[in-house]
Amino acid sequence: MRDVILLAVCFLLFGCAAEQEAVNYNNIYMERCLSTGMMAVGLDDDIRADTGLPALDGMYLANVEPRSAADSAHLKAGDVLLQVGEMEVYDKESFAKAFMELEGQKRVTVKVWRKGGLFNFELPLTF
Secondary structure, three states: OOHHHHHHHHHHHHHHHHHHOOOOOHHHHHHHHHHOOEEEOOOOOOHHHHHHOOOOOEEEEEEOOOOOHHOOOOOHHHHHHHEEEOEEEEOHHHHHHHHOOOOOEEEEEEEEEEEEEEEEEEEEOOO
16 A cells, blocks of 8 residues: 555656646747747758758758847858857757746857858847
């Protein structure tokens, strides 16, 4: 009986913790893309082949909206976003997590690869 109670307590504790940690990174990713004005997609072999990009792990900026935060930071379509603040980004989840860490901040330094070079830009945050 004691084992059943212990098992039930563990299930409740870990089950509740798992529910609390369930985050919809896809929604956060889309919100951050919209709020910054950039559409970033994870690099894959097809994108690398189409663009001639080297084997980087990052987020390809497919679009940057005119007069957006990304545009004011001088980001351009075709850039590869490698890092947001201190976090590396390479897919929707890592992108969302990086921006989640920045809640309440006004700016963040982003590292991008552009035409063979690495550049840092200051991205204003509007969320």
